[in-house]
């Protein structure tokens with residue numbers, strides 16, 4: 075045979091030559107070459123990523139230890155390089171762990187934990203160390219003091235890229251004025267071109283972590299950027315959860331099977347997974363049995379069972395005629411009593427009767443007799459005609475009136491053949507095998523006749539037959555055996571995924587809450603309107619997640635250009651890869667014109683004075699890459715992001731509508747305010763009569779709430795006339811320079827530096843008037859303040 079390889083020549087040795095250059099690559103070496111994957115693709119970006127990794131770790135560590143975070147970040151120019159210092163007041167890191175945490179990639183405490191945390195992979199901070207040593211050649215300097223210890227530990231170290239192990243350059247015990255915490259010092263080639271992103275990261279971190287105190291110093295700032303703690307309340311503590319059966323992959327399952335102490339599958343499922351109790355474990359085990367062993371077809375039994383009786387009698391040898399007759403008659407009779415019978419039913423039934431025959435006739439029916447009896451009875455029960463009749467009934471039920479008799483019969487005959495020809499005489503089949511039988515039978519029928527048997531009809535037949543097939547009672551393989559056999563493990567995994575199981579608990583998550591999302595927006599943005607929404611927890615790939623969204627609108631927000639979208643994942647601001655993020659995609663996909671924002675072309679980022687913020691919290695946020703810049707397009711998460719944004723956007727829409735209608739009202743009022751006096755003047759001129767009193771006319775025409783004050787003989791009367799079409803509740807405060815007395819019902823008086831605040835909160839129905847009174851002696855000055863009704867709907871004549 076001539077092969078392409080023969081043209082390579084006779085010299086050989088190419089593989090050997092190649093082999094000389096082939097060697098394992100350490101993970102550190104890999105990331106040294108692929109820094110961009112971890113967010114260290116340029117000096118500008120590298121600095122931001124290093125800050126982010128250190129600050130995220132500081133927040134994780136302090137929160138885990140129940141300490142209110144106090145984080146200090148300092149960037150200074152150091153000759154050709156930049157020096158980054160990040161200090162926290164966390165629990166510190168033990169002397170043994172420091173080298174591994176900072177000098178070994180993929181070393182961390184969170185990779186296996188199903189709990190919401192900022193860190194996930196155990197790469198972040200060691201990658202920053204790697205980047206700093208590669209660009210400046212200097213080791214990382216770490217100081218850490220653990221809670222309760224008198225001294226701090228100091229290390230200078232780098233990552234050995236050949237071995238991915240820490241290389242300690244210097245080590246000392248030292249003193250540190252912080253009672254506990256960690257200080258990291260890294261020198262790196264960098265620049266401040268990404269200053270905006272750095273500030274955004276720090277500012278947005280403060281927005282979603284109001285319990286943290288954060289301070290940033292960098293060369294471009296005259297004053298440090300300080301964010302004081304807004305609350306002493308730490309985020310709710312999260313619970314670690316076991317994996318959910320719907321979320322694990324085959325590799326993880328195999329590892330778990332190897333590691334578990336459990337002996338049985340049921341024990342393994344209940345012990346290692348969340349939301350699996352005895353009942354659910356049984357359901358999974360039954361599915362597993364179906365996938366692994368297949369089900370057994372249960373055939374309908376004949377009305378007359380003479381054939382079965384004769385067959386059993388023939389099969390029993392060397393027993394007395396009486397015992398044989400009794401046994402054969404009972405087997406036939408019991409079979410006849412059943413509507414359907416699977417092979418394992420027959421085995422059980424024969425066993426029971428064989429045991430009974432000892433009591434009746436004193437003769438033992440051993441294994442061979444039993445096996446022979448089963449075999450003969452099964453053969454008599456499953457002749458071609460019976461198989462076809464049983465299947466005809468199932469196919470007819472599945473296809474109802476759509477198929478003619480000949481077609482149903484044609485499929486039944488062919489399918490019966492498949493069962494009869496199968497290697498396993500017990501007529502066992504997995505669902506896939508059954509589907510194969512049905513497909514081939516239908517294909518053959520279509521070839522032989524002009525009947526058609528489409529996909530839906532085929533699926534219905536499979537379902538109909540499968541529903542009468544029975545789960546077998548065989549013992550499941552033991553956990554240790556499954557761990558050694560990928561195919562069996564895969565059957566188990568399929569069963570886990572196919573079984574309905576309660577969604578995982580959500581106490582492993584710590585959402586910011588709608589209230590704090592809104593408070594964070596209020597703190598940072600001077601807008602007219604704020605709204606926020608927190609959705610209920612959902613699940614993706616076995617991991618629970620919660621989406622929250624907030625919107626700020628109007629006020630001092632920039633009205634030119636696109637709205638600002640702030641993205642957060644597990645309370646970490648995402649500042650890069652905006653265009654590759656599911657959050658941005660969802661914002662772009664919403665029809666914002668429906669919510670009152672401009673959207674050039676009807677899609678894409680809306681424009682106008684708004685800020686949209688979205689937070690995705692999960693035990694496993696699916697990021698698009700290791701640098702954790704963008705949320706991946708997982709449909710279940712995208713759906714929730716959309717619903718959360720729409721919830722907040724609906725509130726914004728009603729606010730914008732209300733504002734627009736008030737704006738129209740204001741314009742109308744302005745026009746009326748101008749023309750009413752002119753009309754009054756004109757009327758007086760034309761009629762020669764006195765100019766009509768137009769006080770209050772504007773308010774009445776505009777259906778306003780009118781507040782008027784009259785003072786007569788020391789009695790002050792404030793009237794509140796409600797000309798609108800709904801009940802209004804107002805806060806009316808009259809500030810008076812003389813002490814008031816005899817304040818009418820419901821009123822209160824507060825004395826402040828010789829000014830008296832007389833207050834009422836009247837509720838006035840549409841078309842009604844409320845009268846509020848008090849008395850003053852002597853000359854007084856008055857100033858009324860009314861709250862609770864928009865300015866545009868209020869006329870104050872006082």
Ligand SMILES: Nc1ncnc2c1ncn2[C@@H]1O[C@H](COP(=O)(O)OP(=O)(O)OP(=O)(O)O)[C@@H](O)[C@H]1O
Nearest residue numbers: 131135175182183193194195196197198199200256
């Ligand atoms: N400032 C700190 N205080 C206490 N422990 C820390 C601190 N920084 C890091 N650690 C510990 O070191 C581990 C490794 O941190 P690293 O940044 O490499 O990974 P991570 O935060 O777990 O995950 P990711 O790679 O997603 O950032 C953390 O899991 C944590 O246990």
